[in-house]
Amino acid sequence: MGETVSGSQAASQPVLWLGDAASGDPRSVGGKAAQLSRLHGVCEVPDAFCVTTDAYAAYEAAGSMPPEVASAIVAAYEELAARSDVQPGSGVSAPLAVAVRSSAADEDGAAASFAGQHETQLNVRGSDDLLKAVESVWRSAHSESAHAYRRELGLDTVPVAVAVLVQRLVRCDASGVAFTVDPVSSDDDKIVISASWGLGESLVGGTINPDRWVLDKERLSVLHRTIGDKDLMTVTQERGTHEVKTPSFLRQSASLDDDHVRSVATIAKDLETRLRHAVDVEFGVVDGRPVLLQCRPVTTIGTGIEAGGVDR
Amino acid sequence: MTQPNRRSYSDGIPNAASDYRLPPQLPPPWTDPRDAELYFEQDLTHFPHPLAMLDYDFAKHCVDHGMSMAVKRLSSPFRTEMRRFWTHVYTREVLYCPPQEVQEVWNTTTREAFAPMLADLGRHWSNVWLPEIRAAQRSWSAFDLEGASDADLADHLARSLQLIRRVWEIHFEVVYSVGHAWNMYYETFMELFEGATRLEAMTPLEGLDNMTAEAGRAIWQLAELAQAVPAVAETVASSDPSEALARLRDTPGAEVFLTGFDDYLQAYGHRSTSINLSSKSLVEDPTPVVSQLRDALTNPGSDPRRHQDGRNRDREQAIERARLALEHYPGQFRKEFEHRLAQAQVAVQLKENHNFVIDYECTAAMRRLVMEVARRLVVTGSLERQEDVLHLSLEELQAAANALAKNVTGALDLSMLVAERAAEMERYAGVEVPTTLGTPPPKPPAEASEAPAPEPGTFVGVGMSAGVARGRVRVARSFDDAGALRPGEVLVATSTTQPWSPLFATAAALVTEAGGVLSHVGVIAREYRLPAVSGVAKAVDVLKDGMIVEVDGLAGVVRVISEG
Numbered sequence: 001m002g003e004t005v006s007g008s009q010a011a012s013q014p015v016l017w018l019g020d021a022a023s024g025d026p027r028s029v030g031g032k033a034a035q036l037s038r039l040h041g042v043c044e045v046p047d048a049f050c051v052t053t054d055a056y057a058a059y060e061a062a063g064s065m066p067p068e069v070a071s072a073i074v075a076a077y078e079e080l081a082a083r084s085d086v087q088p089g090s091g092v093s094a095p096l097a098v099a100v101r102s103s104a105a106d107e108d109g110a111a112a113s114f115a116g117q118h119e120t121q122l123n124v125r126g127s128d129d130l131l132k133a134v135e136s137v138w139r140s141a142h143s144e145s146a147h148a149y150r151r152e153l154g155l156d157t158v159p160v161a162v163a164v165l166v167q168r169l170v171r172c173d174a175s176g177v178a179f180t181v182d183p184v185s186s187d188d189d190k191i192v193i194s195a196s197w198g199l200g201e202s203l204v205g206g207t208i209n210p211d212r213w214v215l216d217k218e219r220l221s222v223l224h225r226t227i228g229d230k231d232l233m234t235v236t237q238e239r240g241t242h243e244v245k246t247p248s249f250l251r252q253s254a255s256l257d258d259d260h261v262r263s264v265a266t267i268a269k270d271l272e273t274r275l276r277h278a279v280d281v282e283f284g285v286v287d288g289r290p291v292l293l294q295c296r297p298v299t300t301i302g303t304g305i306e307a308g309g310v311d312r
Numbered sequence: 313m314t315q316p317n318r319r320s321y322s323d324g325i326p327n328a329a330s331d332y333r334l335p336p337q338l339p340p341p342w343t344d345p346r347d348a349e350l351y352f353e354q355d356l357t358h359f360p361h362p363l364a365m366l367d368y369d370f371a372k373h374c375v376d377h378g379m380s381m382a383v384k385r386l387s388s389p390f391r392t393e394m395r396r397f398w399t400h401v402y403t404r405e406v407l408y409c410p411p412q413e414v415q416e417v418w419n420t421t422t423r424e425a426f427a428p429m430l431a432d433l434g435r436h437w438s439n440v441w442l443p444e445i446r447a448a449q450r451s452w453s454a455f456d457l458e459g460a461s462d463a464d465l466a467d468h469l470a471r472s473l474q475l476i477r478r479v480w481e482i483h484f485e486v487v488y489s490v491g492h493a494w495n496m497y498y499e500t501f502m503e504l505f506e507g508a509t510r511l512e513a514m515t516p517l518e519g520l521d522n523m524t525a526e527a528g529r530a531i532w533q534l535a536e537l538a539q540a541v542p543a544v545a546e547t548v549a550s551s552d553p554s555e556a557l558a559r560l561r562d563t564p565g566a567e568v569f570l571t572g573f574d575d576y577l578q579a580y581g582h583r584s585t586s587i588n589l590s591s592k593s594l595v596e597d598p599t600p601v602v603s604q605l606r607d608a609l610t611n612p613g614s615d616p617r618r619h620q621d622g623r624n625r626d627r628e629q630a631i632e633r634a635r636l637a638l639e640h641y642p643g644q645f646r647k648e649f650e651h652r653l654a655q656a657q658v659a660v661q662l663k664e665n666h667n668f669v670i671d672y673e674c675t676a677a678m679r680r681l682v683m684e685v686a687r688r689l690v691v692t693g694s695l696e697r698q699e700d701v702l703h704l705s706l707e708e709l710q711a712a713a714n715a716l717a718k719n720v721t722g723a724l725d726l727s728m729l730v731a732e733r734a735a736e737m738e739r740y741a742g743v744e745v746p747t748t749l750g751t752p753p754p755k756p757p758a759e760a761s762e763a764p765a766p767e768p769g770t771f772v773g774v775g776m777s778a779g780v781a782r783g784r785v786r787v788a789r790s791f792d793d794a795g796a797l798r799p800g801e802v803l804v805a806t807s808t809t810q811p812w813s814p815l816f817a818t819a820a821a822l823v824t825e826a827g828g829v830l831s832h833v834g835v836i837a838r839e840y841r842l843p844a845v846s847g848v849a850k851a852v853d854v855l856k857d858g859m860i861v862e863v864d865g866l867a868g869v870v871r872v873i874s875e876g
Contacts (some may be wrong), residue, residue: 173642197642235640247503247645287643 014055014072018048018165028052030103030163035275035295042274043267045292046099046167047083049076051134053105053161065135073134074127077166084168095126097169097236100133101294104141105161122199123169123236130166137164170291171236172284174255175200176210178268180217181278181298188278190223191215191265195255197246198233200282200293207243208232211255215265222261227254256285264290271295337743341397349772350867352395352402352749358587359401362740365733367588368396369706370678373473374587378480380778382488383408386425389417393866398740402749406866410774410847411753419495422488429489430496434658436489437665441482445669448475452677457684465685466717469710472681479674486666490659497656500649504637515630517657519623522664525616527580531601532615535608537572541565549609553602576601583672584679590702593676685713692721695730703733771848771855773823775868779843782873783820785859787852802863804855816842821863823870825851845870 016023018033019040026034029050036045055069081096100121119140124133141162176195181188196203196210203210209228216223233246256264267290268281275297282294334340342348363371372394379391392403409417429436455468501513538545544566547559557573560566581594581601594601608615631653638646686701689712695701701709704726715724766772783802788794797803803819816822822844843865848854851870855861858876863869 171640173644197644233642235642237640245503245506247500247641247648249500249648250642250645 014052014058014069015076016050016052017076018045018050023050026105027161028054028163030105030161030165032101032103032294032296033163033165034103036165036292039271039274039292039295042270043292044289046170047080048165048167049080050103051164051166053163056138056162056164059135059138065131070131073131073166077127077130080166080168097123097125097171098130099165099167099169099293100124100130100137101165101167102137102141103163103165105163122201122241123239125239129239134164134166138162167293169236170284170286170293172199172286172291174198174260175282175284175293176203176256176264178264178281178283179278179298180268180272180281182214183280183298189217191217191220191268193256193261193264193268195285196228196230196233197250197255198235199241200284201234201241202230202232202243204282213256213258213261215261217265217269220262220265220269222258225254225258227252230255260285260288260290267292334746335743337739338398338745341749346867346869348750349869350404350750351752352397352404354745354747355394355401355403356747362399362737363396363401363588364399364590364702364737366682366702366704366706366709367590368394368401370589371401371587372396373706374476374480374483377477378482378484381481382484386485386488387417387421388488389414389422397749398743398745399737400740400745404750405753406775406778408774408776423492423496426489426492429485430492430655433489433493433655433662437486437658437662441486441666442669445479445482445674448479449669449673449677451475452681455681457680461717462688462713462719463717465688466710466713469681469685469713472678473706473710476674476678479670483666483670486662486670490663490666493652493655493659497652497659500645500652501634504634504641504649512630515626516634516653517627517660519620519627520657520661522661523668524664527668529617530576530580531604532608532617534569534572534576535605535612537569538605538609541569544569545609548602548605553606554599556602556606557598573598573601582676583668584676585672587671587675589675589679589682590699591675591679593679595676682709685709685716688716689721689726692716692724694721694724694726696727700726700730700734703730703737769872771823771851771870773845773848773851773868773870775844775864775866776846777822777842777844778866779821779841780862780864780866781821781843782860782862784876785855785857785861786819787855787857789852802861804851806852821845821861821865823848823851823855823861823863825849 013022013028016029018029018037020037023029023037024034028034029037029052033048033050036048037050039045051069051073055066055072058066058069077096077098080098084096102119119137121133121136124130174195174197176193177200178191178193180191182190182192191214193213193215194203194210195213196208202208208230210230211228212224212226213222214224215221229252230246231251232243233250234241234243264281264283264285267283268279271279271281271292275295278298280296280298281292282296284291284293359371375392376394379388382388383391389409390405390407393406395402395404407414423430452472457465460468497517498510498513501516502508505512538548543563544560547563547566548556551559557570560570577595577598581598584591584593585600634649634653635646638649641649682701683698686695686698689695689701690698694712694715704712708726708729712721712724712726715721781802783800784798785804786794786797786801787804788797789806794803794805797818799818800820801818802821802823803816804823806825819842822842824844824846825848843863845863845865845868847868848870855870855872856876860873860876862871862873864871
């Protein structure tokens with residue numbers, strides 16, 4: 001299916017599809033996309049393509065979006081819509097909603113997570129908005145806060161290259177983050193999962209008090225369960241997302257049932273084994289199925305950086 | 313004659329009825345001066361007109377009982393109590409928790425009790441409520457009123473009065489379920505569309521069919537039958553409605569219409585127009601149907617059927633808008649919204665259907681029965697006219713039916729009683745009565761502090777469980793103290809928790825300082841039918857062991873009868 005827009009000559013391609021062999025190379029698609037691409041088929045990940053570092057280089061050289069890059073992005077977007085059974089211009093769900101995320105070549109490496117440093121745009125709809133979003137992510141790679149972060153970690157202040165991941169948007173019923181090591185106590189016998197209703201921004205942004213589970217990693221049994229009073233949640237709107245009051249009957253009810261919690265933990269544990277490194281997994285649950293949105297090596301052990309704090 | 317100043321009835325009334333300045337034609341409404349501490353409002357919604365004694369008694373028999381059952385079985389935090397003053401109906405609200413907690417209790421405890429019904433209201437109506445109502449109606453229509461012996465008729469009256477009470481329990485189960493279904497839907501709708509109006513929330517529920525609407529459409533179908541024969545249409549449109557039917561019987565070509573008319577009455581005419589026994593059913597007096605037909609013929613533009621498509625379209629568009637907005641929300645919310653919408657749609661239908669079947673059809677059946685008893689009382693000379701039966705109390709009616717059964721009506725002359733009650737109706741006809749009576753409920757805290765203190769020896773709390781009981785006070789500051797409680801004593805405690813419950817069977821009444829319905833006091837006390845008052849400040853200090861007190865669990869009042 002992807003043959004029309006992907007090819008074997010990765011270096012000359014402005015766009016590559018996740019799951020294709022060439023997408024496993026972080027130099028072309030960035031660390032985040034390469035990681036996800038390798039997990040394609042291992043667990044459910046949203047259909048996605050990547051605007052490559054080559055495309056970024058062409059943009060840098062031209063000072064604006066080169067027409068051939070733009071048309072490749074639009075063609076891939078239409079292909080993604082076709083794969084998602086959404087016909088452009090038909091029905092209430094068209095045009096296809098996507099998540100646009102940065103995937104820098106040195107991002108999501110084992111030494112630095114870059115979480116939240118580069119722009120992510122959820123619920124981008126239509127090719128015009130998509131092209132704007134891609135450019136915006138490219139520009140954000142130069143943003144002040146990203147530079148500061150890089151300086152602190154001793155990386156080059158100008159990223160080597162920035163790829164942009166374009167994922168079919170998953171309208172999650174609930175979303176969350178799973179750590180295969182307690183990010184505060186560094187206890188690696190546990191899996192710690194936080195989750196809340198809707199999209200993950202309210203959780204990741206730390207504006208709410210999420211539900212939390214602590215599982216025994218060996219037996220995958222739930223050791224602690226804390227249900228938070230989740231007063232806000234992030235949902236999509238016509239374009240983009242916004243934070244709304246959580247419907248009252250959902251506020252204090254668990255955003256995941258224990259079966260979901262265990263299947264998320266199973267995925268996280270499996271990814272840790274495959275990557276031979278503790279992982280931080282961002283996931284969504286839609287119609288009862290967990291979907292992997294991002295997977296990063298855990299880089300903040302012992303620093304207490306995690307949304308929602310830790311219950312004891 | 314000076315116009316009564318309405319404000320004067322509720323202003324400046326400390327505790328005694330003697331302070332009332334009623335217009336000369338209105339005597340004090342109650343004999344027990346303590347009633348002045350209660351607060352009554354005229355129930356103009358349900359009873360806009362003066363009620364004859366039997367109408368009032370019957371309504372109270374049905375409504376008070378039905379609501380009490382709803383309170384007991386379904387943990388309703390409130391009910392209303394009916395009273396009749398100067399032939400008008402007044403009600404007062406009886407709360408089973410502090411006023412500020414009513415909403416919370418209603419939305420939690422009560423909603424939970426209704427959960428089995430709210431899971432599928434339509435199904436509950438079709439499979440549980442309606443069959444039971446229909447069974448009662450069958451027992452009434454199957455009974456041979458004219459052919460029954462006096463003894464059988466008296467039995468049937470007694471049984472029917474029991475049966476109608478059960479029907480009214482169902483009535484309040486339906487009414488409260490409808491209320492819950494609406495609240496739950498409305499709450500969810502407002503969360504989806506912040507700042508929406510009530511009207512906008514109603515649109516997805518509009519234009520659905522119900523029995524009242526069906527009966528309304530049938531009128532227009534009858535009008536079409538009338539229009540098919542110009543002479544019939546002309547007669548209906550131009551005659552006095554009370555004479556039209558007689559004239560139609562002599563109108564050539566009217567046969568098809570008259571058959572249709574009879575079919576209509578059979579299907580929809582066994583209804584009263586109110587829950588009063590005095591109101592005739594449409595079968596007894598079809599004049600209102602003829603009037604509606606005349607209006608239909610003379611104003612064809614008001615045919616409600618022509619708006620149906622538009623209302624269906626508005627509804628479906630509103631639902632579509634809601635579903636579009638819901639697309640952004642978690643599936644759990646979409647599912648819950650759809651469920652609440654479906655239940656609210658059924659609720660809107662049941663709101664009409666239960667009135668149709670219970671309030672009107674069942675009342676009409678009871679009227680037929682009562683009028684048969686009255687007919688026989690006229691035959692024996694106990695009553696002068698059949699309609700005079702409406703001046704009897706329910707108890708007097710039953711006594712009269714039993715006297716018929718024992719063939720002892722010779723000694724039963726009801727004419728004095730009837731004359732007295734008829735005179736009472738006449739005396740107050742046209743007299744303006746106050747719309748509120750008694751002591752208004754406490755205002756918000758700032759003003760409450762200015763409220764007059766209760767009489768010495770009287771302590772006011774919140775009624776938690778109905779009933780009046782007297783007994784010796786047993787103060788229990790702890791659960792251990794409570795072991796000293798002897799049967800028939802009034803248990804006085806700061807608060808009670810679940811382990812105290814067995815004591816509720818020993819005590820004559822319960823008085824606590826704290827505790828709302830949520831704290832189990834009310835729930836358990838009602839389960840034990842134990843008169844209970846909570847919210848009595850410093851109860852364990854002001855009430856002392858050995859005092860004799862009277863506890864009114866409905867009014868929420870404790871009175872010291874003797875210091876012991």
